[in-house]
Amino acid sequence: MLFNILTIFPEFFDSFLSCGLMAKAVEAGVVEVARVNPRDYAQDRHHTVDDRPYGGGPGMVMGLPTLVAALRGLERPGKLLMLSPAGRPLTQRLAGELAGEGALTLLCGRYEGIDARIFDLFDIVPVSVGDFVLSGGESAACCLMEAVARLVPGFMGKDASAEEESFASGLLEYPHYTRPEVFEGLAVPAELLSGHHAAIAAWRRRRSLETTLARRPDLFDATPLSNDDSTHLRGVARVRPGRNMHIGLVHGPVVLKDGKVGTVSLTNLDVHDIARVSRTYGLGGFEVVTPLRDQLALAARIVDHWREGPGLAANPDRAEALSLVRLHEGLDAALAAVSADHGRPAALLATSARGPATMSFAAARELIASRPVLVALGTGHGLADAVLDRADGILPPLRPFSDYNHLSVRAAAGILTDRLLGDAL
Structure with missing residues (x-):
């Protein structure tokens, strides 16, 4: 060469x-x-x-x-x-x-x-x-x-x-040890002293997976994993920053079709699908906001059907997701509930397909890792200016350079959550 x-x-x-x-x-x-x-x-x-x-x-x-x-x-x-x-x-x-x-x-x-x-x-x-x-x-x-x-x-x-170094297999390398066997009370892992080659190989693979998950989860995006790898990763105890994040689905005040500010009706699908997104990504909660009493009653019936009614027996997984749903008459009540959960004031991040953004996704990820955050999504044609003006940050549109920004709110919730918390960032 x-x-x-x-x-x-x-x-x-x-x-x-x-x-x-x-x-x-x-x-x-x-x-x-x-x-x-x-x-x-x-x-x-x-x-x-x-x-x-x-x-x-x-x-x-x-x-x-x-x-x-x-x-x-x-x-x-x-x-x-x-x-x-x-x-x-x-x-x-x-x-x-x-x-x-x-x-x-x-x-x-x-x-x-x-x-x-x-x-x-x-x-x-x-x-x-x-x-x-x-x-x-x-x-x-x-x-x-x-x-x-x-x-x-x-x-x-x-x-x-x-062949065994970091990135050679697409993952970070497992940790190494040498003599002495015990140093200042710290012992070499027992698996490495067993002399059992298969056990040693399995330990090294597990540690490689765990190290990659903790430090460079983005590498999994391009690395094929076996069923054993996936099973092990699901069982790894891990503190996820997702617990700091709550999704807020705001039905009012939002922009209506005619450009005025008002309130829109909630939908069964939005509640179901965003609850499932929240559970999949380990969020702290899913806060549904509507000032209309009849809509709150409707949402309560939907949630109770799956959490306590016939839906619980038919589909316990759905009940697990819907257990994250909380209902609020206003955004202030939702913020107060999130703040009470964590024992300190929650930040409010707003979303808008119109822009302009005041906070990058990278900055939002850092914020979520350090404090509780309520990420508000607007139904109708988006959050009203009154909500955007009070937010601690406005996230960029999901497709800022597209001439078509009309995703359903539940689709946007899934994409947004993955962009903020996904294992492959």
Whole structure:
């Protein structure tokens, strides 16, 4: 595997290439590294590689003449990559793809970046090592080189080691232990001392699943799980932030079809389906709000039928979901009930297909993890301005760039809850 590194700081890689497995791989010829300095292709006596940006602004931009000359001077350029926060995320899967290439060329930008016309002249794939900004691409290039080189045959002392590391199976790795068997009262798990290979393998799989669930549940979105895996995960005791979240289904005040503000009738399907969403995601409760006494009485009959009446015997699962439903004459009463449940004031988050949003989904997830929250959804044509104005935050529309934003409220409740609490965020 040949790595061509285009950098104005070739000395940056001295330490990286002179220690550890990377040094051994270079010495053994498993990995070859060529450092190319674009300054060597400059035509002026100052070896200039940058210039001021068109359009003004701070900083400098790396120019094309030296970079293009350096790229065209490579004997084996292979696949061209640019380290950039705007690039494709560097994952284990991408590292595996790149390890199959015979040569890679890594462009390390500096200053404010590289003249964008470089992409018109060459087929370059931007790659990002994370959502943060570095002073240049050199640090990122080291990450990419090591991630890829480890997968090249002959790099690892024992190739099987790479197969069991984090992300190799799509999950995080299980924890490791070594001697002494007991240290300051902390013992090595008994399963690892049993000598029973199947039991050890099962323990490692379970711990890998548990670690992934706790730290990176998003990985499950792309990782196939067996029935045993799913059964184990369902049985894992876990404190879910969902308990802090309550859904509020507001029937008034809402916007009516004619644009006026009023109250709409509740529907059996909304109560049923949103209750099932609430139970599936482990919410703290489902608060149904309507100022109409006859509608409260209707909702009470629906709920009682499933919680205490004939519906309980026919479908106990439905009763379990409907047990989360509470009825309120107004939004203030719903907020007070949620606050009383948790012993502290609840925040109110509003939803609107019209926008504009005042709180991102990421910020809402952080809020839900730290305090009780009532997420209000409006029936009819959405929550009235009076509700939006008093909210601690307004969430973005589910499809902000669509010209059609007319989901049913129960469909919106399911999508919204998954976006805020889903295991694959």
